[in-house]
Amino acid sequence: MKLRKFDIGSWHDKYYKFLLLIPLTLILLSLFSLGIFYSQHGDFMYKDISLTGGTSVTLQGSFDAEALQKELSPMLEDLVVREVYDLVTKEKKAIILETTLDINRTKTVLEDYFGHPLTEENSSFEYTGSSLGKSFFKQLILAVIYAFTFMGLVVFFLFAKQRKVKFFLTLCAILPPLLFFVFKVLTLNQAILFSLVVLFFTIGVYLKYNIPSFAVIISAFADILMTLALVDFLGIKMSSAGIIAFLMLIGYSVDTDILLTNRVLRGEGSLNERLFSSFKTGMTMTATSFVAFLVALLVVSSFSDILSKIFTILVIGLGFDVINTWITNVGLLKWYFGRKNEN
Numbered sequence: 001m002k003l004r005k006f007d008i009g010s011w012h013d014k015y016y017k018f019l020l021l022i023p024l025t026l027i028l029l030s031l032f033s034l035g036i037f038y039s040q041h042g043d044f045m046y047k048d049i050s051l052t053g054g055t056s057v058t059l060q061g062s063f064d065a066e067a068l069q070k071e072l073s074p075m076l077e078d079l080v081v082r083e084v085y086d087l088v089t090k091e092k093k094a095i096i097l098e099t100t101l102d103i104n105r106t107k108t109v110l111e112d113y114f115g116h117p118l119t120e121e122n123s124s125f126e127y128t129g130s131s132l133g134k135s136f137f138k139q140l141i142l143a144v145i146y147a148f149t150f151m152g153l154v155v156f157f158l159f160a161k162q163r164k165v166k167f168f169l170t171l172c173a174i175l176p177p178l179l180f181f182v183f184k185v186l187t188l189n190q191a192i193l194f195s196l197v198v199l200f201f202t203i204g205v206y207l208k209y210n211i212p213s214f215a216v217i218i219s220a221f222a223d224i225l226m227t228l229a230l231v232d233f234l235g236i237k238m239s240s241a242g243i244i245a246f247l248m249l250i251g252y253s254v255d256t257d258i259l260l261t262n263r264v265l266r267g268e269g270s271l272n273e274r275l276f277s278s279f280k281t282g283m284t285m286t287a288t289s290f291v292a293f294l295v296a297l298l299v300v301s302s303f304s305d306i307l308s309k310i311f312t313i314l315v316i317g318l319g320f321d322v323i324n325t326w327i328t329n330v331g332l333l334k335w336y337f338g339r340k341n342e343n
Contacts, residue, residue: 009272016331023328026320027222030229037232045228048080048237051137053130054100057110058084059123063095075109077101080237085302096305103127138188140243142180145195147250149173152202152217155254159261160210169205172198212265215332216257219324223253226324227317236313241306245313252289252314253321256282257329264333271337275330282325290318 012019034044049056069081076099084094099106103125111118118125153173157166176198180191206214224246231238263278264271297311 009270009276012272012275013334016334019327020331023222023323026226026323030225033229033233034225037229045232046235046237047133047137048239049098049100049128049133050239051133052100053128053133054078054098055103055106056126056128057097057099057106057118057123059095059097059110059118061094061122062092065095068095068097072097072109072113075113076106082305090302100130135188136240137243138192140240142188142192142195144243144247144250145192145199146177147247148217148220149176149195149199149202151220151250151254152199152206152213155216155258155261156202156206156210156213158258159212159265160206162209165205165209169202172202211336212261212333215329215336216254216261218332219257219321219329220250220253222324222328223249223317223321226320227313230316230320231313236309239306239309242309242313245310246317248310249314249317249321252318253324256286256321256325259285260325260329261333264337271334275334279326279330283322286318286322286325290315293318 038044063083065081065083069079072081073079076097078098078100080098082096082098083092084096085091086093097106097110101109107118107125110123150173153169156169160166176186176191176195179194180186180188186194203214203217206217227246227249231242236242259282260275260278264274267274267277269277293311293314297308297315300307300311
């Protein structure tokens with residue numbers, strides 16, 4: 001008896017709508033997780049002192065991090081203790097303590113604990129005011145909103161045909177930053193709210209006029225949403241570097257989505273042939289970046305908390321990007337072409 005050769009294209013044509021349940025479930029779980037997190041903590045993420053305000057102390061020498069964490073926690077609010085190692089010798093070089101207290105109170109507590117003065121020779125102190133940290137966090141959030149808005153605009157310009165709509169969306173996209181940065185008629189909170197309204201309006205336009213553009217935006221948004229939910233679950237405190245990593249993740253996630261959409265809309269061959277061709281190229285790109293970030297994470301994890309957070313977020317995000325590009329985006333594109341051919 002001759003076995004029939006498995007036809008992955010036919011299989012995908014039959015089950016791609018069911019596969020969409022995978023990212024949909026992950027999105028709903030992420031939203032549920034973030035909702036629970038917000039009800040417990042009053043925010044959507046853990047924040048370190050660069051975003052909340054507080055004091056960071058670097059102490060030169062070898063210390064027992066667990067003992068310091070246990071003994072100093074009752075005296076230093078929201079204490080976080082991290083060890084710093086030499087990259088080559090793996091020798092412990094210093095320890096970093098972070099707390100929400102101000103410098104004077106923190107220095108007094110530490111000098112009483114160690115029994116000697118802390119000077120520039122054996123320590124260093126850095127302080128971020130709470131108002132400055134909160135303002136900086138809002139500015140980073142505004143940057144993320146702008147990134148999504150202009151990313152969506154670029155995608156719409158590439159794949160949509162409506163010139164008048166493109167011109168109108170361009171005006172909508174540049175209006176919030178003009179009013180905030182140039183004319184300075186909006187406060188930071190007003191700029192965030194206005195930019196969010198513009199972002200959701202443009203997404204609605206993409207949904208009406210160009211489904212492929214909408215699919216790219218939804219896939220990128222799902223990457224950010226799922227990554228943030230997992231970062232919260234792992235208990236990672238978000239810093240300014242972490243927000244920047246999310247901005248980088250937007251670029252990496254859209255990269256493969258645009259490759260996919262461009263080949264599907266403008267390539268040659270059947271739809272499944274174009275999908276498979278873009279899959280081979282896109283997965284090569286993602287796998288290369290994933291391995292590079294994973295190796296970098298292993299290298300820097302012992303001596304740089306900032307770089308560790310950046311590469312951890314990128315590794316997690318690229319993992320989710322595989323799902324959202326090759327299941328979410330592919331499924332929406334195939335669904336779109338199916339309905340288009342029916343009409």
